[in-house]
Amino acid sequence: MVAVPKPRRGAITGKRWVFLVSLGLMAGLLFVPAGHSDYLNLTFRNILMYAAMSYGWNLIGGYTGYISFGNVAFFGIGAYCSAVLSKAGVDNLFADVGLALIVNALFAVAVGLPILRLRGHYFGIATLGVALGLTDLASNLDFLGGSGGASIKQIGEAHFTTYYYAMWAVTLACMIATFFIARSKLGYAFVAIRENEEAAQVLGISPTRYKVTAWAIGAMMGGAAGAVFGAANGFIDPPTAFAVDNNVFPIAMAILGGMGTASGPFIGALLLSGANELLQQHFLKLHALFFGGIIVLMILFLPRGLMYLVGLRGGMRRWLSDLAVFRV
Amino acid sequence: MQLVLQNLVNGILSGGILALVALGFSLVYGIMNIINLAHGAFLMLGAYITWQLWSTFGLDPILAVPIAFVVLFAFGYGIQRGVINRVVRAPVLATFLLTFALSLLIETTALFVWTGDTRGVQTAYTGANFTLLGVTVPWAKLLTLVVALAITGILYLWLHRSRLGRAIRATSMDVGAAQMVGVRVAHVYGITYALGAGLAAAAGALLTLSYPLTPTMGDPFLIKGFVVCVLGGLGSVEGALVGGLVYGIVSSFATQFDVTIAGQHLSGTGLQDVLALVVLLVVLIVRPTGLVGRATA
Numbered sequence: 001m002v003a004v005p006k007p008r009r010g011a012i013t014g015k016r017w018v019f020l021v022s023l024g025l026m027a028g029l030l031f032v033p034a035g036h037s038d039y040l041n042l043t044f045r046n047i048l049m050y051a052a053m054s055y056g057w058n059l060i061g062g063y064t065g066y067i068s069f070g071n072v073a074f075f076g077i078g079a080y081c082s083a084v085l086s087k088a089g090v091d092n093l094f095a096d097v098g099l100a101l102i103v104n105a106l107f108a109v110a111v112g113l114p115i116l117r118l119r120g121h122y123f124g125i126a127t128l129g130v131a132l133g134l135t136d137l138a139s140n141l142d143f144l145g146g147s148g149g150a151s152i153k154q155i156g157e158a159h160f161t162t163y164y165y166a167m168w169a170v171t172l173a174c175m176i177a178t179f180f181i182a183r184s185k186l187g188y189a190f191v192a193i194r195e196n197e198e199a200a201q202v203l204g205i206s207p208t209r210y211k212v213t214a215w216a217i218g219a220m221m222g223g224a225a226g227a228v229f230g231a232a233n234g235f236i237d238p239p240t241a242f243a244v245d246n247n248v249f250p251i252a253m254a255i256l257g258g259m260g261t262a263s264g265p266f267i268g269a270l271l272l273s274g275a276n277e278l279l280q281q282h283f284l285k286l287h288a289l290f291f292g293g294i295i296v297l298m299i300l301f302l303p304r305g306l307m308y309l310v311g312l313r314g315g316m317r318r319w320l321s322d323l324a325v326f327r328v
Numbered sequence: 329m330q331l332v333l334q335n336l337v338n339g340i341l342s343g344g345i346l347a348l349v350a351l352g353f354s355l356v357y358g359i360m361n362i363i364n365l366a367h368g369a370f371l372m373l374g375a376y377i378t379w380q381l382w383s384t385f386g387l388d389p390i391l392a393v394p395i396a397f398v399v400l401f402a403f404g405y406g407i408q409r410g411v412i413n414r415v416v417r418a419p420v421l422a423t424f425l426l427t428f429a430l431s432l433l434i435e436t437t438a439l440f441v442w443t444g445d446t447r448g449v450q451t452a453y454t455g456a457n458f459t460l461l462g463v464t465v466p467w468a469k470l471l472t473l474v475v476a477l478a479i480t481g482i483l484y485l486w487l488h489r490s491r492l493g494r495a496i497r498a499t500s501m502d503v504g505a506a507q508m509v510g511v512r513v514a515h516v517y518g519i520t521y522a523l524g525a526g527l528a529a530a531a532g533a534l535l536t537l538s539y540p541l542t543p544t545m546g547d548p549f550l551i552k553g554f555v556v557c558v559l560g561g562l563g564s565v566e567g568a569l570v571g572g573l574v575y576g577i578v579s580s581f582a583t584q585f586d587v588t589i590a591g592q593h594l595s596g597t598g599l600q601d602v603l604a605l606v607v608l609l610v611v612l613i614v615r616p617t618g619l620v621g622r623a624t625a
Binding site: 061067114115117118119121122124125126128129130132133136137140244248251252255259285286288289291292293294295296298299300303323325326327328 | 357363411413414415416417418419420421422423424425426428429430432433435436437440513514517547551554555558562599601602605606608609612613616617
């Protein structure tokens with residue numbers, strides 16, 4: 001029997017001190033509502049929302065290596081769960097999130113069993129198909145409000161603060177869940193599938209079971225964020241629930257922060273969403289140009305994400321030689 | 329019978345242009361493994377170039393097709409050699425995001441140059457149609473189909489007969505082997521991406537005949553092109569053609585779909601794309617490499 005080398009510390013959750021810094025930042029974000037500014041609450045709630053969605057994508061895309069282009073579907077379903085409950089007379093955030101978790105888990109398993117048999121691009125396009133199909137379906141179902149959308153009753157007067165804390169809690173849960181999942185047998189199985197699915201199977205890991213698990217847990221994360229967003233927004237229609245930005249931004253954030261790490265999505269969301277917000281505030285018309293420029297530079301110089309810089313040994317020269325590998 | 333025939337013709341008419349949209353996307357995807365999210369932006373640029381030529385010089389959109397193609401070909405070559413080739417070997421997500429950002433840049437710039445106003449092109453044959461065997465056919469759409477099929481045919485011949493075309497196909501099969509027999513991969517990648525951009529522009533030019541122009545007009549076509557090229561099979565001309573026609577015909581017949589389940593009325597006109605996507609999912613599950621795709625290593 002060959003001795004299995006102990007995995008490098010932080011190999012699948014990222015550096016531990018980075019995670020501790022992220023937790024510290026999360027604790028700091030608890031004080032945002034103390035500023036008594038609806039604008040700040042909204043801005044940071046959006047950052048937290050994107051972080052939670054990015055965590056959801058990270059489990060299937062980052063850890064398991066199945067690149068999904070349709071995770072916005074879960075966000076949308078979560079938001080619509082709040083709308084349906086509100087219509088039924090239930091206006092309770094716990095109920096909203098609870099329903100979103102259940103519905104998304106069931107939906108993810110039902111959809112995941114057939115499409116997770118597909119590999120690579122074919123899986124990606126199938127997930128995109130699911131998200132687009134749901135968008136059109138939601139526009140055509142009367143009980144969801146059709147293309148006109150549905151409104152959701154807001155709670156209380158201090159609702160900005162309440163919803164902010166709810167989103168904060170969801171994001172913290174995603175972050176901590178990712179950390180522990182990645183260090184458990186489950187997480188090792190995900191990474192094994194990402195690195196070599198056949199080899200993982202030989203080792204006795206059932207790819208289908210673990211892929212569907214990663215996909216479903218990710219779905220629950222996105223769904224919870226969607227449920228809180230729906231309730232906080234007070235209104236939901238297909239273009240809001242299944243927005244293209246909500247599909248692309250979480251992926252960009254996971255890449256910038258570091259795919260397959262427990263702090264990457266949060267750090268990516270903080271930087272990218274923060275930059276977008278600042279640009280929007282200062283350059284109303286030009287902000288899309290700046291934002292696009294930032295992503296171009298990020299991909300050209302940091303295609304492996306920020307976590308790569310954290311682990312970099314060998315300085316500038318090593319960085320450039322690592323970049324040259326991608327050239328043709 | 330009349331209805332079936334009419335739907336079939338509508339499907340083929342819209343499928344032809346979808347095939348052209350998917351063609352460039354499919355080449356870039358199949359040969360370089362780049363999901364080119366800027367494809368829709370290139371299509372939009374082609375459409376606006378056509379509109380500009382029409383409104384300034386009164387040039388017919390059909391005649392603008394080669395001009396749009398050449399301009400975007402050069403633009404695409406520059407972008408590939410200057411930007412994308414730097415990270416082309418990185419995981420597919422890097423180029424995915426890079427092209428997303430490029431499309432953001434292009435669409436925002438277009439918004440400045442041409443504003444967000446909806447534009448349109450009027451020709452002598454806009455809105456004119458003829459009837460054959462009880463089937464109504466708009467001239468503009470027929471013309472679009474003919475030109476789209478002609479371009480597809482030329483591309484097929486070029487890829488199979490010319491030296492550079494063969495180099496492109498060789499690169500898509502095995503980059504290392506192609507390099508070893510003297511193919512300049514960076515140049516081939518540049519040409520492939522340029523072709524993708526040029527074909528998108530040609531499709532955009534043709535679309536001005538029947539679609540209104542806005543800076544974001546390319547987005548829905550980008551997604552349809554994505555679906556069509558996977559439906560048919562990645563990286564092949566035949567695949568894009570078959571995929572486009574299947575998509576067109578399915579979504580055309582979908583308009584006839586009309587049911588009421590538990591008091592919920594579902595009409596096909598709003599669900600055209602849903603049904604096309606359901607077909608896509610079924611095809612993917614039954615034939616994971618597309619309708620005419622071959623098994624890949």
